[in-house]
Amino acid sequence: MADSVTGNCLCGAVQYSCDADLEHAHACHCHMCQRAGGVSLSVKCVSPVKITGEENLRVYKSSEWGERLFCGNCGSSLVWRMQDYSLEFISTGTINTNPAIKFASQLFVDHKPAFYNFVEDTEMLTSADVAALYEDAGAGK
Ligand SMILES: [Zn+2]
Ligand SMILES: [Zn+2]
Numbered sequence: 001m002a003d004s005v006t007g008n009c010l011c012g013a014v015q016y017s018c019d020a021d022l023e024h025a026h027a028c029h030c031h032m033c034q035r036a037g038g039v040s041l042s043v044k045c046v047s048p049v050k051i052t053g054e055e056n057l058r059v060y061k062s063s064e065w066g067e068r069l070f071c072g073n074c075g076s077s078l079v080w081r082m083q084d085y086s087l088e089f090i091s092t093g094t095i096n097t098n099p100a101i102k103f104a105s106q107l108f109v110d111h112k113p114a115f116y117n118f119v120e121d122t123e124m125l126t127s128a129d130v131a132a133l134y135e136d137a138g139a140g141k
Pocket of ligand 1: 009010011012013014071072073074075076
């Protein structure tokens with residue numbers, strides 16, 4: 001199921017819209033997300049993300065296949081996507097209204113620092129599980 005959503009960064013300089021699958025939000029505990037500020041929470045887009053205020057957007061290629069989009073003014077993380085745009089995820093905290101979001105899975109649980117745990121009952125995927133999931137897509141994350 002897809003809902004159309006809009007969102008923006010903390011300072012408002014970058015806005016976006018897309019259709020997203022709000023039923024399956026995931027947390028990513030991977031080392032890269034940790035280094036970028038901490039566990040990330042996001043939902044998958046089912047239509048291309050349309051961005052306004054693009055002159056304020058910065059793109060950081062964090063791996064051979066992935067890139068992270070953030071506001072160059074306030075630093076908010078907005079989007080993680082495959083460099084070929086085949087998969088795009090938006091950060092749940094930047095969505096304007098998000099009452100329908102459901103927490104469904106946690107990725108890279110083997111990278112998760114020991115000092116926190118989420119209490120929600122979700123699917124728990126290790127880095128090996130994630131690699132297997134994305135192998136078909138030629139990714140691997
Ligand atoms: Zn901003
Ligand atoms: Zn991550």
